[in-house]
Amino acid sequence: MRIKLTVNGLIYERDCIEHKTLLRFLREDLGLMGTKEGCGMGECGACTVIMNGRAVNSCMVLAVEADGASIRTIEGEAEGPSLSDIQRAFERNHAVQCGFCTAGMVMSVKELLAEHPKPSADQVKEAIEGNFCRCTGYTQIVEAVLDLTGSPEKKGELEHV
Amino acid sequence: MFDDMSPDDLEYVGKKAGRPDMLEKLTGEATFVSDMSLPGMLHVQLKKSPYARARIKGVDVSKAAAMPGVRAVVTGDELDYHIGLYIVDKYILAKGEVRHYGEAVAAVAAETIEQARAAVEAIEVDYEPLAPVLHHMDALKPDAPLVHPDLGTYSYIEAVFTPKPGTNIANHTKLRKGDVEKGFAESTYVVEREYSCPSVQHVPMETHVAIVQWGRGDKVSIWTSAQSPFTVRNLFCHAFGLPHINVRVQIPYVGGGFGGKAGIGVEPLCAVLSRKAGGKPVKFQASREEEFSLLPCRSALTYRIKTGVSAEGKILAQHMTMYWDSGAYADYAVNVTRASGYSASGPYEIPNAWIDAYTIYTNKPYGTAYRGFGHVEFHWAVERHMELVATAIGMDPLAFRLKNALRPGSVTLTGEKIVEHTGDVVKCIEEAARRVGYGQLTEAEKAREKQTGWKIGKGVAALQKAPAMPSYTATAVVLKMNEDGSVLVNLALTDYGQGTYASIRQIVAERLGFPIEKIKVAFENDTDRDPYDWQTVASKGLLLSGNAAILAAEDLLKNAYAVAAEVLHANPRDLAHDGTRVFVRHRADQGVSFASMAVGFALPNGSGVGGPLIGVGRYIAQGLSNLNKETGEGNPALDWTFGAHGMVVEVNEETGEYRVLKIASIYDVGRAINPDIVRGQAIGGMMQGLGTAICEGYIYDQQGRLLNPSFTDNKIPTAKDLPLEVECAVVETPQVDGPYGARGVGEHSMISVAAALGNAIQKATGAEITHMPMRFEDVWRAIRDKEPIDNWITKSPIGSCRSVPEARPRS
Structure with missing residues (x-):
């Protein structure tokens, strides 16, 4: 089937077999490898992208379902040569370790902030609940978002006894 | 080289510094x-x-x-x-x-x-x-089928391991210290219990x-x-x-x-x-299912501990038997058994000890190294045991821990003497206890109990670990200066998220005296281009590679000074440098830039001096030895990192549900080279430990089919599982042979989290849980002294949790 969709502001038109997931389409057909596969079953959130304004697990969406859709991926997140506000907040707060969940995590945060520009810590946790991270223990990710939005909630530091 | 420098003298070490891999990972440009x-x-x-x-x-x-x-x-x-x-x-x-x-x-x-x-x-x-043969305890029975009938023909490292051909025992590690029988005879109390945990999966996000x-x-x-x-x-x-x-x-x-x-x-x-x-x-x-069933997991453990205690609460003797479930292949599991064997008592002094640790083959996916290398599993047992022994002899568990904790002058199980700079577990335990307000509830907590009807309990658990590695483990770091005077760092220690490269970068910048922006650590590793490193495991990376980095920086400077001395017609002893040039100390205007020397200096007439500037640092573990195979005596520990967690939990006694209100984790890291990265390791490991404490574990049916090889049925923690309050702090007793005093802490954060939770649940409810994970239903059953739910291997329960009335004190 012929599909046409917008990814990070660019229009792509491709032939696509019906059973190909949006995740594989982005990676294999468009070469956008920033979006990762962690489980392929809609459980881990590593493949999260924004589709028509909503964060979706791209392994659970068929590419043909995205025909006509507007997609944002991690490759479209930086603003020109410089990082986006979300990316800079992640950088500042050490919210990245191995980096494999990062793309999906940033996409979920992006959706959250579009709806709730000043989220509470609980809202941040709720928003990224579907994104597994095995490295960070989530705290520095939550802090990155709260730091970005100027939340008064106290940021933790390593203390010296 | 490892001088104890005051923080005021340091530009980068101990200070905030970014990670060198952030840009690539945040933009999706990092290629996996x-x-x-x-x-x-x-x-x-x-x-x-x-x-x-x-x-x-x-x-x-x-x-x-x-x-x-x-x-x-x-x-x-x-x-x-x-x-x-x-x-x-x-x-x-x-x-x-x-x-x-x-x-x-x-x-x-x-x-x-x-x-x-x-x-x-x-x-x-x-x-x-x-x-x-599914359960490792069944595999020890005389009529058990042999998983490897040809075990006797396999090659293995004979200096370290002892397989038992004709059985399912892949390795038997022994340790004998003092006179255990005498110790028990002199004891006022003897308490014996058994603890267990199932296999779990590492779950790297990239399979x-x-x-x-x-x-x-x-x-x-x-x-x-x-x-x-x-x-x-x-x-x-x-x-x-x-x-x-x-x-x-x-x-x-x-x-x-x-x-x-x-x-x-x-x-x-x-x-x-x-x-x-x-x-x-x-x-x-590998698919995610294959990650669970084809690739290795963490070994299950059954651990029996018998402890003899004096009337004053001092441990006099301990008999410890570990049964490690290797699964179908030995892989790292035999070395987990060895490393756990010599560390088996946790950070406590046991004057008379008898340890047998077995690695046992079964027909299940095989066990390998997992963050903590056995210490997460056996500290679950040891730190629950310390709690239960204290309870049984009528002593406060914190006081019991402090009475028996390792101190300068204590002798470890292998005969190593603890000294002032080994690290301070007592301080870690006391600080963890202080931060959770151990021993009593605050007014706010009492009010919360009244309001919710849930019981609040507080627990503490301590931990120790040294790197498990060959006694002669070595590494090297190479620094190469670029044409503009910046420096590329090559090493084969990998950074798959721990952040070691950020710390190495700080160390190199510190020792060179260069701006950190001029230092790049090359991320992709390559055996054709990088100098040798044994393995990226064991929390040994920062210490060994950090030292090699210091030596490499010194070598680079020495080589640069040699060129500069020739160019400037000066004695190298009279030279100094800053981030851009080498100069004559008493005539600072006479200098030569690193950039001009980086790939060979050209004199005004065009002839060359020096050559590409390279610094090489090699470091090998010193003074370690193989352990005696009969007694366990020897020196296995590059460095001991001690720590402790304090936990506050609230439990609904009606339903068994619980919530972690606070965890405070303290480690003696020697020196925190990069505080944010230490904190990232501390919280990341704590959550991984909490996952295995609350829900993770392999479940098999009676035929040995893995029933939960997916995230649907084998959950890992999400952001919503975070304790309401998370605190991390470090004690800094410098490691004399560590880079700027630092020692490793990558694995330690995962150790003893489960035990701290079990101890807090016990304080809240009295439930004596001895099997992890502690699912809500397990807590509910333990509160009621019920039989465990038989669903880890359905035919042969390794149990969940229950009180064992027969394990009461003997007078």
């Missing part, structure tokens, strides 16, 4: 092996065993081999290579017999993954199912993946998501009998490891397929 493809690359799918144990009577691949796009099919029969780290006991594909559910029996490489999948479907395997190209002339290129490039190369060359010069291993960004990628994994399989397909590159990426 998962993201790589090569021209003409083939894709692999596997035929896997539905049985835990079966004889392979025949494998018919004729249909599969003839299918479209199929370029190679291999079965175990045609492969005669044994692989193994410590005991060489594993074939690339099952041969003659399958030994665990999900073991690979045949493999297909095809042009597309769909073609490979279709071909695998067409492979027919004729099995004769055999009765499996195991490799691309291998077996080129002409047996030259092999490997790209792999692994922790240790040189170990992959070494084991690969041993397995195939290839010269090391023929094999090149490259590791780009790695999506998590946690020990599961420490050794060799799927590389040999890809290699034999590539060879059979005429040298085309071959890629295999």
Whole structure:
């Protein structure tokens, strides 16, 4: 089937077999490898992208379902040569370790902030609940978002006894 | 080299500094092996065993081999290579017999993954199912089937391990200290209990993946998501009998490891397929299900501890028996047994100790290294035991811990004397207790109890770990100066998220006295280009590679000074430098820039001086020794990192539900080179430990089929599982031979979290839980002294939790 969709502001038109997931389409057909596969079953959130304004697990969406859709991926997140506000907040707060969940995590945060520009810590946790991270223990990710939005909630530091 | 410098004298060490890999990872530009493809690359799918144990009577691949796009099919029969780290006991594909559910029996490489999948479907395997041995305690029975009848013929590292041919025991580690019988005879109380935990999965977000190209002339290129490039190369060359010069291993960004990628994994399989397909590159990426059942997990443990205590609460004797479930292959599990054996009591002084630690083969997916290397599992037992012994003898558990904790002058199980600079576990325990307000509830907590009806309890658990590694473990770091005076750092210690490279970068900048922006640590590792490192494991990376980095920086400066002395006609002793130039101390205007010397200095007349500036640092562990195989005596520990967690939990006694209100984690890290990275390791490990404490674990049916190889049925913690309050603090007792006093802390954060939770739940409810994880239903049952739910291996329960009335104090 012929599909046409917008990814990070660019229009792509491709032939696509019906059973190909949006995740594989982005990676294999468009070469956008920033979006990762962690489980392929809609459980881990590593493949999260924004589709028509909503964060979706791209392994659970068929590419043909995205025909006509507007997609944002991690490759479209930086603003020109410089990082986006979300990316800079992640950088500042050490919210990245191995980096494999990062793309999906940033996409979920992006959706959250579009709806709730000043989220509470609980809202941040709720928003990224579907994104597994095995490295960070989530705290520095939550802090990155709260730091970005100027939340008064106290940021933790390593203390010296 | 390791002078105890005051923080005021340091520019980068101990200060905030960013991670060098952030930009690539935040933009999606970091390339993982998962993201790589090569021209003409083939894709692999596997035929896997539905049985835990079966004889392979025949494998018919004729249909599969003839299918479209199929370029190679291999079965175990045609492969005669044994692989193994410590005991060489594993074939690339099952041969003659399958030994665990999900073991690979045949493999297909095809042009597309769909073609490979279709071909695998067409492979027919004729099995004769055999009765499996599933529970490791059953595997010790005299009539148990042997998982490896040929154990006696396998090669293994004889100086360190002791397999028992004719049994399922892959290794028996012994340790004998003092006179245990005498110690028990002098004891006022003797308490004996048994603790256990199931196998769990590491869950790196990137599953195991490799691309291998077996080129002409047996030259092999490997790209792999692994922790240790040189170990992959070494084991690969041993397995195939290839010269090391023929094999090149490259590791780009790695999506998590946690020990599961420490050794060799799927590389040999890809290699034999590539060879059979005429040298085309071959890629295999494990599915998440395969990550659970094909690739290794963490060993299950049953741990019996018998403790004799004086009337004053001093431990006089301890008898410890560990039964480690290795699964079908020994892999790292035999060394987990060894490392756990010599550390078995936790951070406590035991004057008379008797330890037997067994690694036991069973027909289950095999166990390997996992963050903490056995210490998470046995500290669960030791730190629950300390709590239960204290309770049984009527002593406060915190006071009991402090009375028996290691202090300067204490002697460890292997005979090592603790000194002032070893680290301070007492301070860690006291600080953890203080931060959770141990021993009483605050007014706010009392009000909360009244309001919710849930009981609040507070627990403390301590921990220790030293790197488990060969006594002569070594590494090297090479610094290369670029034309503009910036410096590239090459090392084969990998950074798959821990942040060690950020710390190495700080150390190099500090020692060189260069702006940190001028230092780059090269991320992709390559055995053809990087200097040797043994493995990225054991929390030894920062200490060994950090020291090598200091030595490399000093070597680079020495080499630069030699050139500068010649150029400036000065004695090297009279030279000094800043971030851009070397100058004469007493005539600072006379200097020469690093940039001008970086690749060879040109005199005004054009003739050259020096050459490319390179610094080399080599470091090897010093003063360690193999342990005596009969007594366990020796010096195994590069450094001991001590720590403790304090936990506050609230429990609903009606339902067994609980919530972690606060955790405070304290470690004696010697010096925190990068505080944010230490905190990231502390919280990340704590959450991983909490996951295994609250929900994770392999569940098998009676035939040994893994019932929960997915995130649907084998949960890991999400952001919503975070304790309401998380505190991390460090004690800094400098490690005399550590870089700027630092010691490792990567694994330690995961250790004893479960025990702290169990102790807090006990304080809240009285429930004496001895099996982890502690699911809500387990807590509910434990509160009611119920029998455990029989669902870890359905036929032979290893139990969940219950009170054991017979284990009461003897007077």
